[in-house]
Amino acid sequence: MTGIQESIGSGFALLSFVATGFTVAAAVAVGASAKHSPPGLQRRRAVPVTILKPLHLLEPGLEENLRSFLRQDYEGPIQIVFGASSQADPALKIANALRHDFPEADIELVVASDPIVRNPKVANLINMVAHAKHEVLVVSDSDIRVRRDYVRRIVAALDERQVGAVSLLYSGTPLGNIWSKLAAMNIDCHFFPNARLGIALGLASPCFGSTIALPRQTLEEIGGFESLSNVLADDYELGRAVRARGYRVAIPEYTVEHVCSETNALALFRQELRWAKTNLLLARIGYIGSVVTYPLPLALLAVLFQGLTALSLSAFAWALASRVFLLFKSGRRLGSRSGYIWLLPLRDVLSFFVYLASFFGKTVDWRGHRFATRADGELAPV
16 A cells, blocks of 8 residues: 555545534434424414426326325315426326316316426426416425425414525435435435534525425515526525525425435436536535535545555444434434435445536436536526
């Protein structure tokens, strides 16, 4: 072993120790309870709500995801608008079946396309919001599944002072195969704890596609969905626009489920690479610094360069222990079904590979289309 190799190995070991400390802090943030109780459910009036559900093709679990929004325990009127860009979209069959199964529900189907708008989800939302009847709007992705108190929770959070939008963190729910389990683990053991820590430290107040609820007036103040027509991170940009108007984005102590339906390695990689490139585009310095969220791969690099030394093995042991601790805390907090400890090393190595790969290339795959990403966050079709 050369002196250069030993020095590089020592550097990776030290960075791994830092990452281990960060991981422990994230685990503590996951387990911590809010200093105040969750937003009360005793609202003076149950305001009417419109839920906007963009659809795109069939995905495993879609019918149950959509049904969960139709089983709400809420006293006020709820309208659900399903939107698709084509009459040939097979997801519309499920939406029509739900209209039959829930005849008392206020369900509207909107089918329209807008070739000028590059972001396919936003194009859907622009068409859908024109059919919204109510003043409180809730946008939620089609892979989200919720509990019966979902609408009550977010409406109560919207009632807090200076709140212009409400968004929710989410856990991962796998649908059987190893790739969906790995996808769920990425959410539960990477995204969720890091987001919790950032929010707890006051470093972030983001919006997530799982849920964004806001008054129609606030949406109009920021220029409507049209202002997000060509951006990659529409949820992030919407939250930033709301904060720019002087409002607060509330993130209650309440989570929903992100149903992970990846069926193969390529689908998993493309999905996570798009998320990673989005984060790199939004906050390059912060994203580079997020290398401290990968203690185990860094420790493995220390072993690779330095060999089985006391320093490298110590870094590996502490890194593994911190990740197992985080997995345990996350699973306990979320009631997680994705905490398969035997998959943890593979999950962490894959996450680090996606992190490194995100620095190469400027294209992303999204809903069957390839887009080039620009430095200003906008999309350009390839």
